[in-house]
Amino acid sequence: MKNKFSQLNKFNINLPEVRGVIKKNFELSRLSWLRVGGPASVFFQPEDEEDLCFFLSNLDSSIPIFVIGACSNLIIRDGGIPGIVIKLGKNFSKIKYNINDISVGAGCRDSYFAQICAKDGFDFSFLRTIPGNIGGAVKMNAGCYGSYLSDYLIGLTLIRRDGSKFDLKASDFKFGYRTSSIPDDAIITNIKLRKNRNDPLMIEKKMIEALDNRNVTQPIKDLSCGSTFRNPIGRSSLGNKLDNDHSLKAWKLIDDAGLRGYKIGGAMISKKHTNFLINTGKATAKDLEDLGELVINKVKKNSGIELIWEIKRVGIT
Numbered sequence: 646m647k648n649k650f651s652q653l654n655k656f657n658i659n660l661p662e663v664r665g666v667i668k669k670n671f672e673l674s675r676l677s678w679l680r681v682g683g684p685a686s687v688f689f690q691p692e693d694e695e696d697l698c699f700f701l702s703n704l705d706s707s708i709p710i711f712v713i714g715a716c717s718n719l720i721i722r723d724g725g726i727p728g729i730v731i732k733l734g735k736n737f738s739k740i741k742y743n744i745n746d747i748s749v750g751a752g753c754r755d756s757y758f759a760q761i762c763a764k765d766g767f768d769f770s771f772l773r774t775i776p777g778n779i780g781g782a783v784k785m786n787a788g789c790y791g792s793y794l795s796d797y798l799i800g801l802t803l804i805r806r807d808g809s810k811f812d813l814k815a816s817d818f819k820f821g822y823r824t825s826s827i828p829d830d831a832i833i834t835n836i837k838l839r840k841n842r843n844d845p846l847m848i849e850k851k852m853i854e855a856l857d858n859r860n861v862t863q864p865i866k867d868l869s870c871g872s873t874f875r876n877p878i879g880r881s882s883l884g885n886k887l888d889n890d891h892s893l894k895a896w897k898l899i900d901d902a903g904l905r906g907y908k909i910g911g912a913m914i915s916k917k918h919t920n921f922l923i924n925t926g927k928a929t930a931k932d933l934e935d936l937g938e939l940v941i942n943k944v945k946k947n948s949g950i951e952l953i954w955e956i957k958r959v960g961i962t
């Protein structure tokens with residue numbers, strides 16, 4: 646423990662005075678969907694965009710920053726994240742209907758956004774079952790049931806590491822299957838989405854079906870980050886060309902390698918869905934990452950195919 650903290654405290658961090666919340670040595674496992682991970686040297690929840698810009702423009706440029714959303718696609722390593730971890734709070738969750746688009750704060754929960762829009766006849770039902778925040782959904786180009794965030798994205802507000810703020814168009818970035826070209830040190834604060842009208846009853850029906858479907862096929866009550874590995878062939882949201890070929894599913898490759906229910910420490914390959922890596926209760930980030938690496942090796946030996954992590958691993962061991 647002593648070692649871990651001495652490493653994290655190597656930055657003699659002089660912090661700008663802000664209106665938001667700052668906490669030192671903040672345990673990130675409290676926020677992580679997998680309930681693992683060490684502390685952030687500094688955790689910062691800005692009050693608003695102005696506060697965030699001020700903080701960044703007055704922060705020593707050698708100090709690394711990392712933005713988290715709901716941590717539903719992250720394994721935060723046991724040694725934590727050195728530097729500043731930024732999380733957007735409730736003031737970044739506003740939803741506004743404009744004449745030509747819908748604007749939503751990057752800290753808004755995907756499922757909440759989908760439900761509010763549904764009542765007003767805007768169909769973002771695919772977001773109902775994705776547990777992250779809108780900012781994370783843009784960065785990851787989250788999607789399911791044939792829809793991807795980038796299919797509706799018109800523009801976004803970004804704050805760069807030096808505190809400068811930009812309003813950019815979706816076409817300024819590249820989006821692919823679970824990827825985007827948004828720089829890692831840029832913070833999305835707000836996005837604009839195309840209005841996608843549908844009958845509210847129809848949207849509600851789609852959302853209930855999606856929830857039921859997840860419940861039957863996925864271990865949604867376990868601690869996980871959803872799909873651990875990318876499907877070797879996935880749909881690119883730009884063009885639909887690869888959409889029809891789903892012959893190579895990561896879960897099938899993992900199952901064929903005999904890994905259903907396989908465990909390392911408290912980490913386990915779900916028996917219900919083999920592309921879900923779960924924390925059975927006492928897993929460390931190391932257990933989870935080691936198990937993921939073991940899966941990659943065994944699947945490679947068994948099928949010749951190298952799986953690629955969809956979950957991001959961040960921080961130090």
Ligand SMILES: Cc1cc2nc3c(=O)[nH]c(=O)nc-3n(C[C@H](O)[C@H](O)[C@H](O)COP(=O)(O)OP(=O)(O)OC[C@H]3O[C@@H](n4cnc5c(N)ncnc54)[C@H](O)[C@@H]3O)c2cc1C
Pocket residue numbers: 678711712713714715716717718719733751752774775776777778779780781782783784785786787788789831832833834865869870871872957
């Ligand atoms: C049960 C379960 C089911 C899931 N099902 C799906 C699914 O069907 N489809 C799917 O695509 N994903 C799925 N996921 C994965 C996850 O929910 C998505 O990847 C989600 O979009 C991540 O959002 P987040 O807010 O949790 O981001 P985090 O996990 O906190 O971060 C992910 C990445 O986004 C970046 N990021 C977060 N917020 C911002 C921001 N404001 N600005 C810039 N970068 C940011 C982080 O730096 C990191 O690189 C599932 C996860 C779980 C637990």
